[in-house]
Amino acid sequence: MLGNNLNVSTLGLGCMSMSFGLGPAADKQQSIAVIHRAVDLGVTLFDTAQVYGPYANEELLGEALEPFRDQVVIATKFGFDLEGADRESGLDSRPETIKNGVEGSLKRLRTDRIDLLYQHRVDPDVPIEEVAGAVKELVDEGKVKHFGLSEAGVQTIRRAHAVQPVTALQSEYSLWWREPEDEILPTLEELGVGFVPFSPLGKGFLTGKIDETTEFAPGDFRNTGPRFSTEVRKANLAFVELLKEIAERKHATPAQIALAWLLAQKPWVVPIPGTTKVHRLEENIGAADIALTPVDVREIDDALPPAQGDRYAPAQQRLIDR
Ligand SMILES: NC(=O)c1ccc[n+]([C@@H]2O[C@H](COP(=O)([O-])OP(=O)(O)OC[C@H]3O[C@@H](n4cnc5c(N)ncnc54)[C@H](OP(=O)(O)O)[C@@H]3O)[C@@H](O)[C@H]2O)c1
Secondary structure, eight states: OBTTTBOOOSSOEEOGGGTSSSSSOOOHHHHHHHHHHHHHTTOOEEEOOTTTTTTHHHHHHHHHHGGGGGGOEEEEEEOBOOSOOOOTTSBOOOHHHHHHHHHHHHHHTTSSOEEEEEESSOOTTSOHHHHHHHHHHHHHTTSEEEEEEESOOHHHHHHHHHHSOEEEEEEEOBTTBOGGGTTHHHHHHHHTOEEEEESTTGGGGGGTOOOTTOOOOTTOGGGTOGGGSHHHHHHHHHHHHHHHHHHHHTTSOHHHHHHHHHHTTOTTBOOOOBOSOHHHHHHHHGGGGOOOOHHHHHHHHHHSOOOOSOSSOHHHHTTOOO
16 A cells, blocks of 8 residues: 555556666567566556656556556656756756646556656756645646655655645665665655655666676666676675575575565555566566565665665766755
């Protein structure tokens, strides 16, 4: 459950890399097969954004999910300057842009309502009250069911929540990025806001399938992320080796332990691992059957040192609200 009243499956499916971000777009039929297999397996939360493509990922979800529309929860995001408004920040959360953007999302997603609409990044030039007010109007019109924020700091969350209740925050959280534990998780618990960790597999690194020799395709974000520099990858391999050992003892895979660890944090934490492959989707969804005890969680916490390296290059880092 996210917030007070958005029922979703234990794990969702992150659909970004099917169109954008982690190398070239995947084959369309293969992506649709992954989405359909997820529906078969009982996944109900599907995550996209206007900027993924831009727009191609929303179109893909619209096509794939149309036959199952009433069974699933579709989450999308607005907030990047995608129509050439030439905003210095690269962001655009002006109310008119939000409203026009939602009309486009509804068409691409082939639906009459967006179940969960996130602001993708906090826009320093638009007060969050105006953003929440615009979303409130869309909720009143029935075009949006729930409001979310992404990578927002605690003050922003509180201010937004006072105007339009926030159902979920989506920010990075995983075994190797644990900053949300300091302030974010306690604030969400206090306010009754759900949490959707993105990149729960550390953009693939926590699965044990990436090492310092792995090459990423041109256009893959990981070519510019400090955590994926060859040196930092090499330094973090010891971390993954420990994760592999723990996984072996639990008769699970490292990806499943990384996801089960998130699920063990709070019942209102719903990770959205991304994959372009059916067999990996099946593996990841298997994490829902691995119950880690508090003792297991403590053991993992004690065994794994903090991972090294910043997560973003400076240009993206400045988009993070604090
Ligand atoms: N709000 C935001 O700003 C934001 C930012 C980033 C992401 N997101 C959302 O979060 C979702 C997930 O994040 P993410 O894609 O960045 O990272 P992730 O889920 O941590 O990792 C995805 C990567 O791991 C690989 N992978 C997945 N399962 C695997 C397995 N069992 N074994 C080995 N490799 C595996 C995938 O490759 P294959 O495709 O080859 O399996 C892909 O390269 C995205 O789809 C997107 O919806 C949101």
